[in-house]
Amino acid sequence: MSDFLVEPHDLVSLRQLWYWLVIVEEGSVTAAARRLSISQPALSQHLRALERSMGGPLVERLPRGVQLTPLGRAIQADARDVLAAAGRLDRQAHQAKALETGSLEIATLPSLVDTTLLEPLRRWHREHPGTSIRLHEFPLADLLVKGVAGGTADFAISTRPAKWSGPVVHLGWDQFMVMLPPGDPLSQRPGPVALADLAEHDWVLYEPANGLADYVTIACAQAGFRPRAAVLTSQVQAAAQLAAAGLGPALVPSHNVPPELADSARPLDPPVIWELTAFARMTLLPAAAAFIRLVSAQTWAERPVGAIVLPGVG
Structure with a gap:
């Protein structure tokens, strides 16, 4: 002994x-x-x-x-x-x-729910049926940061907060893709598309209430232009569909590209990416850490060389 x-x-x-x-x-x-x-x-x-x-x-x-x-x-x-x-x-x-009973409250962005979080949520339900999950969906990342700081959720899955005193876990990088309308001359060229080549197009853009609107504005500004709207939508899935219907190009995170529209999605040159993270006010409890491991276990792309990294929020 x-x-x-x-x-x-x-x-x-x-x-x-x-x-x-x-x-x-x-x-x-x-x-x-x-x-x-x-x-x-x-x-x-x-x-x-x-x-x-x-x-x-x-x-x-x-x-x-x-x-x-x-x-x-x-x-x-x-x-x-x-x-x-x-x-x-x-x-x-x-x-x-708490891994077996109770609840887990997660703050996140609507665009991540049916993509990045879908498989982890499915696995969690299968492996921990006694622990329910409540999603707090924030349309704007800065509102999400404020909500987590105020104790709305146990932790967040979102873009990296710019200023944060609690634990932050890097999950991975997600590239933005441009959805090209059918018949666009750029769709006939092989390889990535330069955003500057789309400066004169009418765009499918996001409503200001959707945080992706700011990211699109930043990415286009880096390319030297302000996109002109053909139509505004609050839904990222709708943006992809509207682009495929011929209303104009749209920027969509790669995880949100519908499989049936993959042929219309093209990478950008230089790549435009955002970092997805998990963060909490205080030390991550075992249940939160277990869920985050499920998210990080997914396949994530490497950070492309020379990529434009969209800034954090908060």
């Missing part, structure tokens, strides 16, 4: 250690009994039992209270460490149980 393990009958009571430390903090058995809401004789009995286990008195009774004995001073720090470790063990057990 390991040196640091002892037989159960040699273990002291955590409750008795706690009672003793409260007596030391309060300075008297009477005050400690009042704080603990137990009778003074019962508290004294617990103290005597602990002292028998320790092999000697832990406090000296004085007319105005108690003070630590040399033995008490010698074990006080270790007693606090033992109680702190017991508290951590209890929290870890409850957090681990």
